Amino acid sequence: MEVELLLIAWNVVTLLLMLMDKNQAKQGGRRISERALFLCALLFGALGILAGMYTFRHKTKHVSFVIGVPCLLILNLLGYYYI
Template sequence: METSFIILMYLLLVNLIGFYLMWADKRKAKKDAFRIPEKTLFTIAVIGGSIGSIAGMYRFRHKTKHSSFTIGMPLILLIQIYVLIRFLLPLYALN
């Protein structure tokens, strides 16, 4: 299996998980149930799910009043884009 395909499938999966976790945590908040730890939400974003997490955050209007999320999630995404452009794309250009 091609490495690019595996990476794309991984990113799709982790972003779907990030989106789902935002929905699930919002639902739990409404029901006053046990919540998903913020550390978990940020971990999913850091391992590649930042786009899904941001999309879920705004789609479900969840954590949008927390500056740690409104600043932190986009910052994580910007760092990921930088790493992609700076380090990974040059590797593909060599092939």
């Protein structure tokens, strides 16, 4: 139960990272690197990144995100299943 709560909290954080990056993109501010976003997705945050992509329409034109994040989500699910 505790692990599930941590995963939910982490995915909320990754969703908010996408919102922050979208806002910084609009304002011309300091951005979160794509590498950092992918790392967060790899570390069991892919669902939040994916939700942020389509909720905030952010990074949806980047093929690397459109293909990579769903693949990482599958890896996240497999990793969760085996742990």
